[in-house]
Each structure stands twice: as structure tokens, then as C-alpha cells.
Amino acid sequence: MKVDSAKICLIFREMADFLSIKGENPFRVRAYERTAETLEHLPGDLEELHRGGRLADIPGIGKGMLEKIDTILNTGRLPAHEKLKAEIPEGVRELLFIPEIGPKTVKLLHGTAKVANISDLEQFVKSGKLRDLPGMGAKTEENILRGIRLYRTSRARILLGKALPIVEEIVAELKNKASTWIERISPAGSLRRGKETIGDIDILVSSANSHPIMDAFVQLSPVEEVLAKGETKSSILTRQGLQMDLRVVLPDSFGAALQYFTGSKPHNINLRERAIKRGLKINEYGVFTQSGEKLGGKEEEEVYNLLDLPLIPPELREDRGEVEVAEAGKLPKLLENPEIKGDLHVHTQASDGTASIEDLIEKAKEKGYEYIAICDHSSSLRIGGGLSEKMLLAQIREIRNINCHLTDFQLLAGSEVDIKKDGSLDYPDDILKQLDIVVAALHTGFKQDEKTITDRVVKALQNPFVRIFAHPTGRLLGEREPYAIDLDKVLEVAKDKGIWLEINAQPQRLDLTDVWVMEAKKRGVKLAINTDAHNLQGLDLMTFGVVTARRGWLESSDVINTVPLEDLLKNLR
Ligand SMILES: [Zn+2]
Ligand SMILES: [Zn+2]
Numbered sequence: 001m002k003v004d005s006a007k008i009c010l011i012f013r014e015m016a017d018f019l020s021i022k023g024e025n026p027f028r029v030r031a032y033e034r035t036a037e038t039l040e041h042l043p044g045d046l047e048e049l050h051r052g053g054r055l056a057d058i059p060g061i062g063k064g065m066l067e068k069i070d071t072i073l074n075t076g077r078l079p080a081h082e083k084l085k086a087e088i089p090e091g092v093r094e095l096l097f098i099p100e101i102g103p104k105t106v107k108l109l110h111g112t113a114k115v116a117n118i119s120d121l122e123q124f125v126k127s128g129k130l131r132d133l134p135g136m137g138a139k140t141e142e143n144i145l146r147g148i149r150l151y152r153t154s155r156a157r158i159l160l161g162k163a164l165p166i167v168e169e170i171v172a173e174l175k176n177k178a179s180t181w182i183e184r185i186s187p188a189g190s191l192r193r194g195k196e197t198i199g200d201i202d203i204l205v206s207s208a209n210s211h212p213i214m215d216a217f218v219q220l221s222p223v224e225e226v227l228a229k230g231e232t233k234s235s236i237l238t239r240q241g242l243q244m245d246l247r248v249v250l251p252d253s254f255g256a257a258l259q260y261f262t263g264s265k266p267h268n269i270n271l272r273e274r275a276i277k278r279g280l281k282i283n284e285y286g287v288f289t290q291s292g293e294k295l296g297g298k299e300e301e302e303v304y305n306l307l308d309l310p311l312i313p314p315e316l317r318e319d320r321g322e323v324e325v326a327e328a329g330k331l332p333k334l335l336e337n338p339e340i341k342g343d344l345h346v347h348t349q350a351s352d353g354t355a356s357i358e359d360l361i362e363k364a365k366e367k368g369y370e371y372i373a374i375c376d377h378s379s380s381l382r383i384g385g386g387l388s389e390k391m392l393l394a395q396i397r398e399i400r401n402i403n404c405h406l407t408d409f410q411l412l413a414g415s416e417v418d419i420k421k422d423g424s425l426d427y428p429d430d431i432l433k434q435l436d437i438v439v440a441a442l443h444t445g446f447k448q449d450e451k452t453i454t455d456r457v458v459k460a461l462q463n464p465f466v467r468i469f470a471h472p473t474g475r476l477l478g479e480r481e482p483y484a485i486d487l488d489k490v491l492e493v494a495k496d497k498g499i500w501l502e503i504n505a506q507p508q509r510l511d512l513t514d515v516w517v518m519e520a521k522k523r524g525v526k527l528a529i530n531t532d533a534h535n536l537q538g539l540d541l542m543t544f545g546v547v548t549a550r551r552g553w554l555e556s557s558d559v560i561n562t563v564p565l566e567d568l569l570k571n572l573r
Contacts, residue, residue, distance in 0.1 A: 005039060005046035007239065008072050011081050012036035012065075017096055018084040020103035021110070029103075035065045047073060091117025098147040099479060100140070108133055122148055150478060157197035158242055159477060161507020161544055166240055167191060167201055170220055174205075174246075177216040181207050183251050188261035192314045194547035196510045197477060201244045202261050206254035217246045253285045256297035259304075260284035266319035274307045274323070282307075315550040320518070335549050339556040340542055341564060342371035345416065345439050345470060345502065345530035350395055351376035351385040353534040357402065357411065363536050365409055370565040373412035373437045374399060378426035381418050381443055389431055396434055410565055412436040412572075416470060421445050423459030425466070432465035436572055439502070439530075441470035442483070450484035457485065461493050467572065468528050469494065471504040471511045479508070487516055491523050500528040500560050503552075505545025517552025527552075528560045 016032035019025075038060035042049060049055045050073060056066060072078050085093070094117060095106045109115040113133065115124050125144050130136050167187050175182060182205050186192070189202040207213055214234050218226045227235040227243065235245045249257040260268065260283065275282040279290055286297025287306045296302035301311040309326045313334055316322040325331055346360060347353030355363075357374065364372045374395070377384035387395065392415060399413040414437040418426040425432065425440065432438050440460045445453070461469060472490065473482035494501055501520055504511045512520065512527070520527060529545035531538050549559060556562040560571065 004239075005042070008046065008069060009036050009039045011072060011078050012039065012068075015078075015081055015084065017103045017106075018081075018088055018093075021088055021092070021107050022084070023107055023111075031062065031065065034060050035062075039069075089116060091120075094118055095121060098144060098151050100143040100147040118148060118151070146481070150481070157199050157478075158240075159507045160191070160194065160196055160198060160510075160547070161541070162240070163191055163198040163201060163242065166222065166238060166242060167203070167244075170222060170238075170244065171203065173220050173222075174203075174213070174216060177220075178213045181209050181212045183207055184254055186258055188258055189263060192262045193264065193317055194315045194551055196507075196513070196548070201242060203244065203246045204254070204258055204261060205246065205248045206251045206257075207248050208250065210248035213248055214246070249284075252298045254297075255299040255301070256282070256286040256303055257284045259300045262314050262317065264318050267317040267322070270319055270323050271303075271307060274309075278307065280306065313550065315547065316553065318551070332553050332555050335546055335554050335556050335559060335562070337543055337546050338368065339562045340369070340529065340546065340559075342369045342373075342561050342568070343531050343533070343539060343542065344373040344412070344414070344437060344468060344528050344561055345375045345504075346372050346533045346539070347376055347416075348374055350387055350391065351381075352383075353538075355533070355536045355538075357398070359536055360533075360539070361402075361406070361409065361411065363539050367539065367542075370408065371410045371412055371568060373414035373439075375414040375416040375437070375439050377443075378415055378417045380420065380426050384443070386418070386426075387415070389427060392427065392431065393434070414439060416441050417466075418443055419456055419460040421456070423456035425460055425463055429463070429465065432463070435465070436569075437467050438463075438465045439468040439470045440466045442474055446474060446480070446483040448483070450486055453483055454486040454489050457490055458493050461490070461497055461499050466497075466499060468500045468502055468530075470502045470530070470532070471509050472501055472516075473511050473513075475511055476508050477510070482511075487512075487519075491520055491525055494520075494525045495523050500526045503527050503529045503545045503548050505529060505531045505541045505543075505548070507541065507544050510544060510548050512548075512552075514548055514551035517549060517554060521552065521554060521558050526560050527554065527558060530561070 012032050013036045016029050016036065019032065020029045038058060039046060050069060055061060068078055092106060092110050095101055095109065096103065109121065113124060115121050124130055125141050130141055131138065171185055175185060184206040186204050187201065188204050191198050191201055205213055210231055214229055217234055218229050218236060222238040223236045224239040225237040227237055233245060233247050235243060237243055247257065272282055275287065281288045281290065282303065287295045287303055289295065296306055304311050309323065310331060312322050312326050312331065343364065348355060348357055348360065360372060377386040379386045379388050396413045399411045403411055413435050415435055416439045419440055419442050420426060421444065442457065460466060472487065473485060475482040501512055503517060517527060527549065529542065529549055531541045531545065533539045533541065
């Protein structure tokens, strides 16, 4: 059986947590933590390294741990882990999912205060009893309550960036195993609309024979549990904890079903009302007359056309005026991936990235780019490995040198310059002016009030060298709420100063959000879609930024990094 390394890391992490909750020897706890850390950063495939006997050479994995890895690889389980897991009630284990709470706090809460689950915890904090425990105060109370809120909103949903690869894997395997029977296959639901987080996943297949497809579906390798198996619909739970529903429909209903199950609900209600006004009925099987005659449903486009509309792209189906705009023939020509010509916010090993400049160039060229901007962190950002002035000047020289040898591609010397507490920038102007592009960003002081944060940003954006304001709200989905910032005001200043706002393509950020992207476009503010890549694969995240841009109705002319190099340089001068 194939056990993926993420699962093994999870087992070791949980072992550390569970032992710590039980108050076991801290050295034992630490041994599991170290092993998990090491496994998370292996120079290759875990299973291959193990089979080749090379795992023993890697520091941080002791002999006892090697045996445990062997057991998990061979059986998919670790008995000691299952035993501990059974000893600690599920509600107590769940406390670990609250961002502010570690195993030591769980031990304290459970052992001393008899808190047995998240609801208990919430009551306990609200009753003011938490602050009587050692090391707890008003600040902790606030943080824990916020953590509970975040956990509750994120639990049922998974990031688009996590869901998409899982779905692609499943679709590919299903296509492979049931190719004879599958006519067409497509994801539907919020995934197809490109929402930033996804609940359950819907996959739609058209076929005249559902049995062999359902048989194959419930036996796919990512299946952890089969929740239901039926003729037209089956549901599974993947080993990543994601529920996935497969529906098989007849080919002449595929378009109608795809439309119906893609949603959104408000968009579909809008369409249904349109149908009624035209004396028609619309459902997942097709479009019908009142007397029940079927007018269409094989293609999604037919459904829209029968309602006197052009096909509306899935990303727009949020009931934000798309039906009216479609009716008027004014749908935007949405941005497409190949229109992106470069990436204006990329990190290297010089700060907290792992890729070399050379590797980044090669990968960017493969993607058909004409330019990337190297934007490592600035000096005061210690945790981000910020560059001192001297290091930055050396990097600028290095970039100019490399550019001498490049044809049809150019590196831009840039920096992700920290906006300091007083709104000043982290390098003096005589350094900034030597850069091709300055990306300003907030990384500290997230708890300041709205006026303080907005004033800081507004002051920074007045600096004549700043061109991009990165990840404007600082949110991390499921982990950190946006800081308090008056985006209205920021847009006003951005428009005035010709600043480009970033759509940060990291799946956990997607910042700006679709709704604010729409607003920026309305105000005539241009966007830059950047990956903020910290490794080579990071450059591939661009697609999530493009999806967000599409959900914000952007066309290529709204996005600065769709222009060719020459025009970009003109813009930067
Ligand atoms: Zn940043
Ligand atoms: Zn960055």
C-alpha cells in the first residue's frame, strides 16, 4: 500500500501533541517533533529514501523512529499512535485545532479545568475563569475566542489551492479506470466557480452506464471511506478529509446538470425567474416548455441561450449583476492565464525563499514570461531574512550582471519593502531609487486600529518610488483575519498616485479579494497579480491569482503584468 509522507508526518506530529497532553517526558515529545520536522523537509521521496536505506543517514531520525516509519510504511498505521489517540477524548484532541492553543494548554485546560471540548472552552473563557489559570490573561481570552471563530468558519471548508490538486488527481484516476464509460467529466460547484475556499466537492460525469463508473469511484486510491454508493450519486471521504460527491447523468442532460450543480444558488434563482417569465422551466435535466417538451440541456451554453443570454463564465455566477450585463451583451472578456507576461513579486534564497535566481529565470521562461521582479524582504524583517542595504546593493549589481547575458527576458531589481510602524519605508530613498520596482507591504503592527494602519499605508504610498502595495489586507485564510484597514481610502490614494494593488496569488492569501478587485477596477486602479513565490513551484500559483482576477471581472487591460516588457519598463520609469 502507498502511504503518503504527509500522513506519516501527521502521525508523528500527533504523537508529540498527544504525549505532551498526557504530560509525558518532554524529551520524548521533542524526539517526535524533530522527526516530523525532518520528514517535512526531506530531499526526496520518503518511501524511496527508506527503501534505499538512505533514511538512516539523515540527521534527526533516530533508530527507534526509523522502525516506526517502517511500520507505518508497511501497515499504514502505528499502534502506539492509535492507542494514545483512543486514550484522549475526541473533544479534547479537537482543542488542538484552535490556533492559539498548544498541547501544554490543552493539558492544563483538560486536567485542571475539566474542559472537554470546544464549546466547554468557549463557555470557560466567556465566564472569565480562564484568567485564573497560570499564564493566562485578558489578551489570551481574546485570542482564544478569535481562534474558535476562525476554526468554526474554516473547519467545513478547504482552500481552493488544496482542493484543486486533489480533484485533479481523482478526475485523472477515474478517467483512467473507467475511460470506456465516461463520455464527459467536470468538477462543478464552488470549485468550478473558483471560490477561495471549498465545502464539499461535486464532480459530474455523463455516461449511459453509471455502474462501472461508481464501482471505480469508490475504489480510487485517495478514498478513505465510502459514505454512500448509489446509481446516480456516490459520496466518498478522501484521506485528506474532503467529502466528494460524484453524479452520473445521461449525456443529453450534462449541460443542464453542470449549470445546475455549478451554482451559485442566487445565480440559479435568477435564471429560474428568467425562465418563468419566458414560460419555460429549468432544472438539472434541461430546459422545458410548460407542457414538458424538452428544448435543450446537452450543452451548458444551450441553457443560457434558451434564456436569451450568452454563456456566462462560472467565475461570474455570483449574482453580482452578471445576468444583466450578459443580457446587455457587455460581459467582460475575462483574463486568461497565457496573457500573464511576468511575475512582480518573487523571493530568492537571499531572504526567506529557497530558489536561486538562475532557477527562477529558467522556470519563468518555461512559463513563457518576459520578466520577473526579484523582491526579497527588507532589512528590518528579521524573520523573513531581510537584506541589509549592503546586501541589497550587491543583489542589484548581480541582477544587472545577469541581465547582460539574457535575451528576450529581463530580471527586475526589486524589493518587498516593509512599511514601518511610523509609515516610513525600510530603506532610504537613495537606495529605493536604484531599484526597478518597489513593492511596499505591512508585516508588523497588525493589531493597530484602523486609522493608525491606514495612515501608515497612505504615508508609505506617498513615497514616489513605491509602485505596488502587496497583500493589502494581510489576511491568512483560516489563520489570521485581515488587519483593520480602510481600503476605500487606500484605493483613492492608489488611484491618485498610480499605485498598483496586488492580487497575491498564494492560496492562503488571495488578497485582494474578488469583491475588492471589482471595486478597484471600478475606480480605475490597476492590479498586479503576483505569486510571492518562496520556491520554484511557487511560480505555478499564478493560476489562483488569475482565478481571483476573473472573479473580480478583470480583463487583461486591468492587469499590469499582462503588458510586454517594453511597456512595463515605460510604466516603471
Ligand atoms: Zn509579504
Ligand atoms: Zn513576499
